[in-house]
Amino acid sequence: IRYEEKQSQSPTLAAITDQNQVYPLPFNSLLEVVAEAKVKQIKPVEFIQELIADSLPLNESLQELKLLVPIEAPEVWASGVTYQKSKEARNYEATNGKLDANTFYDKVYDAERPEIFFKSTKERTIGPDGDLFLRSDSNWQIPEPELGLVLSGEGEIIGYTIGNDMSCRDIEGENPLYLPQAKLWSHSCSIGPAILLAETVEDPYQFEITCKIYRNEELVVEGSASTNQLKRTFDELVGFLKRDNIVFPGTVLLTGTCIVPPNEFTLADGDQIEILISGIGSLTNPVKSQVAQT
Numbered sequence: 171i172r173y174e175e176k177q178s179q180s181p182t183l184a185a186i187t188d189q190n191q192v193y194p195l196p197f198n199s200l201l202e203v204v205a206e207a208k209v210k211q212i213k214p215v216e217f218i219q220e221l222i223a224d225s226l227p228l229n230e231s232l233q234e235l236k237l238l239v240p241i242e243a244p245e246v247w248a249s250g251v252t253y254q255k256s257k258e259a260r261n262y263e264a265t266n267g268k269l270d271a272n273t274f275y276d277k278v279y280d281a282e283r284p285e286i287f288f289k290s291t292k293e294r295t296i297g298p299d300g301d302l303f304l305r306s307d308s309n310w311q312i313p314e315p316e317l318g319l320v321l322s323g324e325g326e327i328i329g330y331t332i333g334n335d336m337s338c339r340d341i342e343g344e345n346p347l348y349l350p351q352a353k354l355w356s357h358s359c360s361i362g363p364a365i366l367l368a369e370t371v372e373d374p375y376q377f378e379i380t381c382k383i384y385r386n387e388e389l390v391v392e393g394s395a396s397t398n399q400l401k402r403t404f405d406e407l408v409g410f411l412k413r414d415n416i417v418f419p420g421t422v423l424l425t426g427t428c429i430v431p432p433n434e435f436t437l438a439d440g441d442q443i444e445i446l447i448s449g450i451g452s453l454t455n456p457v458k459s460q461v462a463q464t
């Protein structure tokens with residue numbers, strides 16, 4: 171995790187143990203930890219265990235800290251239509267509910283090349299408890315709870331985090347060429363709370379993802395999925411992102427959604443979105459509407 175240190179208000183990197191104890195680390199970012207572990211020819215998790223072996227955990231609990239994005243990802247990319255459920259939802263948007271249509275979403279689901287799109291930059295991405303903004307020109311907006319791959323500059327998967335690929339179903343459904351506007355605007359992406367180191371994960375196709383949306387403190391939407399329902403492998407998705415491309419160290423690649431709220435649902439100002447992924451934690455963000463600017 172990264173949190174804001176109370177006195178200095180400076181961002182601080184910390185490790186969380188299985189017992190949820192918080193150990194500040196003498197590095198600014200996970201990328202530095204990974205680089206130093208490489209020099210020492212040990213795994214990042216072993217290096218972190220060495221670093222915290224003789225230190226004491228913080229007195230504050232994880233819940234008491236002001237959490238920041240776990241990594242300042244220079245870019246966030248996202249994969250689309252990687253689950254059957256997403257394909258069906260996209261078809262519903264694009265065809266006004268004509269469920270037997272055969273569309274480009276069906277084609278991309280089966281094609282060798284996956285859908286990969288540019289989602290966000292460091293400046294647009296927010297962390298735990300930060301406000302997610304609604305677009306002022308959309309009437310059909312939803313969160314997309316997704317597993318995020320945290321990548322090195324070589325495209326190696328360093329760890330896993332939680333991401334929210336906020337989406338405007340009406341804008342995307344009107345015309346696929348509107349995808350960037352349906353996906354990318356200020357505060358349209360959140361990541362966090364933690365990065366689970368890749369080497370500690372036995373099987374990344376067994377993550378359980380749950381999404382809950384609260385309105386006036388009442389649970390109004392709940393859905394669950396597992397990464398074992400993915401149509402693609404993570405290596406396949408990273409392979410296409412890397413192809414003839416630059417991958418900046420700390421890039422996050424979201425892996426697609428498998429949880430879609432009911433078709434009549436749209437997010438509203440004041441809603442609270444909670445995304446939980448087994449072993450990683452829970453990413454919570456309030457939703458705020460924007461004043462239309464013309």
Ligand code: DO4
Pocket residue numbers: 248249250251252253256257260285314335349425426427
């Ligand atoms: O083409 C639409 C994007 C789909 C997407 O973001 C997803 O499947 O998660």
Ligand code: MG
Pocket residue numbers: 248249250314316335426427
């Ligand atoms: Mg998505």
